[in-house]
Amino acid sequence: MPPGWSGATTIAAGSSHSLALKDDGTVVGWGSNVDGQITIPTGLTGVTAISAGLRHSMALKSDGTVVAWGHNSNGIHPPPVHPRCGHLRDLNGNDVWDQDDEVLLK
Secondary structure, three states, X not given: XXXXXXXXXEEEEOOOEEEEEEOOOOEEEEEOOOOOOOOOOOOOOOXXXXXXXXXXXXXXXXXXXXXXXXXXXXXXXXXXXXXXXXXXXXXXXXXXXXXXXXXXXX
């Protein structure tokens, strides 16, 4: 983690960015931000797990909600969703998929 940051419990590495889950349930990111992959959504708290992809990032919240941000050009089909995972949401809390599993974000 960059100097001055502490309290990391988990880290995740993407292609050119990294994330850390802190002990207070918040996320910090560093590295490339070409597609917003380290622009952590405002108010993102209660995170229990993180993942860093090629140019995107994801967080699993304690309520089962999955939050994703960054690059989304390949979001053609929804991922398999376990009943505990809830819904994929965009940065504003809107569902990413509609009832017919059609992508709402492009």
